[in-house]
Amino acid sequence: MQLEIHNMAGYLIRRLNQISMSVFQERMKELGLTMTSVQFAAMYAVKANPGIDQARLAGVIAYDRATIGGVIDRLESKGLVERRVCDHDRRARIVSLTSEGDALLEKLVPLVRDFQDDILSGLSDVERAEFLRLATKAADAGNDLSRAPLILDKKA
Amino acid sequence: MQLEIHNMAGYLIRRLNQISMSVFQERMKELGLTMTSVQFAAMYAVKANPGIDQARLAGVIAYDRATIGGVIDRLESKGLVERRVCDHDRRARIVSLTSEGDALLEKLVPLVRDFQDDILSGLSDVERAEFLRLATKAADAGNDLSRAPLILDKKA
DNA sequence: CCTGAATAGTGTGTATACTTACTATTGATC
DNA sequence: GATCAATAGTAAGTATACACACTATTCAGG
Numbered sequence: 559m560q561l562e563i564h565n566m567a568g569y570l571i572r573r574l575n576q577i578s579m580s581v582f583q584e585r586m587k588e589l590g591l592t593m594t595s596v597q598f599a600a601m602y603a604v605k606a607n608p609g610i611d612q613a614r615l616a617g618v619i620a621y622d623r624a625t626i627g628g629v630i631d632r633l634e635s636k637g638l639v640e641r642r643v644c645d646h647d648r649r650a651r652i653v654s655l656t657s658e659g660d661a662l663l664e665k666l667v668p669l670v671r672d673f674q675d676d677i678l679s680g681l682s683d684v685e686r687a688e689f690l691r692l693a694t695k696a697a698d699a700g701n702d703l704s705r706a707p708l709i710l711d712k713k714a
Numbered sequence: 715m716q717l718e719i720h721n722m723a724g725y726l727i728r729r730l731n732q733i734s735m736s737v738f739q740e741r742m743k744e745l746g747l748t749m750t751s752v753q754f755a756a757m758y759a760v761k762a763n764p765g766i767d768q769a770r771l772a773g774v775i776a777y778d779r780a781t782i783g784g785v786i787d788r789l790e791s792k793g794l795v796e797r798r799v800c801d802h803d804r805r806a807r808i809v810s811l812t813s814e815g816d817a818l819l820e821k822l823v824p825l826v827r828d829f830q831d832d833i834l835s836g837l838s839d840v841e842r843a844e845f846l847r848l849a850t851k852a853a854d855a856g857n858d859l860s861r862a863p864l865i866l867d868k869k870a
Numbered sequence: 871c872c873t874g875a876a877t878a879g880t881g882t883g884t885a886t887a888c889t890t891a892c893t894a895t896t897g898a899t900c
Numbered sequence: 901g902a903t904c905a906a907t908a909g910t911a912a913g914t915a916t917a918c919a920c921a922c923t924a925t926t927c928a929g930g
Binding site for chain 1: 728
Binding site for chain 2: 907908909910911917918
């Protein structure tokens with residue numbers, strides 16, 4: 559039995575997101591870790607942006623401020639990141655990786671890169687490339703429609 | 715500043731899902747409703763499958779049992795669906811639309827169909843069709859990777 | 871320098887989306 | 901027909917992902 563909703567963009571995207579998160583979770587489990595894709599992205603962005611604060615971190619990976627707070631809480635309690643008050647703006651909290659966090663990230667990056675294709679395992683190489691091209695274009699165009707848009711080049 | 719993660723399948727899919735949910739929420743708000751895309755899909759599937767119970771409903775729209783319970787709770791408290799114990803299997807709960815639920819769904823279906831294209835507003839008609847074809851193929855192939863796979867034709 | 875707008879982070883509340891564990895059934899098997 | 905595996909639903913716990921309101925702080929203008 560096929561419902562009309564099964565062909566709708568919103569439904570298909572939700573399904574792909576379920577599959578994507580499940581693949582990530584499964585791979586981490588195989589490595590004996592409890593890292594989520596969201597936590598990985600946050601750590602990656604922290605490493606790529608030394609001295610970043612929570613608000614800009616949220617913008618770089620398109621989360622809202624409340625969500626990033628919880629993500630950093632959990633990474634902090636696992637000893638993977640640290641938070642400290644910014645020197646010249648005491649409202650802001652600078653997030654940085656601990657040495658354990660840095661070591662873990664270094665280990666994870668190639669692994670995560672390698673299983674990305676598994677998420678789209680049903681597609682050929684050509685199809686996957688085309689899917690990613692279209693997804694990038696759509697995500698870019700729809701950025702402002704999202705509640706937590708991606709915010710880049712906000713600073714030097 | 716472009717991070718490597720911005721080109722990864724998992725990240726792009728998460729972004730598209732944020733955009734998709736946001737568009738749905740926004741349209742509902744314009745109509746003065748507080749319906750989520752998940753609740754809409756549940757109501758749609760209930761209507762399309764008269765006499766369905768919660769477990770099979772979960773399978774038809776690829777939720778897990780615990781999630782569907784909460785979704786039905788909220789729809790029930792809004793007076794849009796009803797739950798009753800199944801006659802020949804007292805473990806199961808049969809879900810059905812109330813008359814208000816049915817009327818609301820009838821009103822929403824064409825509206826929801828019409829704004830699906832807004833989710834992929836950055837794509838041309840040809841690109842959108844190709845994206846949907848590839849997304850369908852990928853979601854289908856990845857079905858068993860998801861924690862809550864789509865389960866169809868389980869019965870007569 | 872003072873006031874008011876804007877911003878960073880947090881707290882609360884809601885809604886998915888899952889896990890594991892539990893109860894109540896059902897059905898299958900000996 | 902008693903037992904035992906399997907199933908339906910729920911409960912409790914964790915983790916996004918948002919809204920809204922609040923405090924602390926910064927900054928812009930007069």
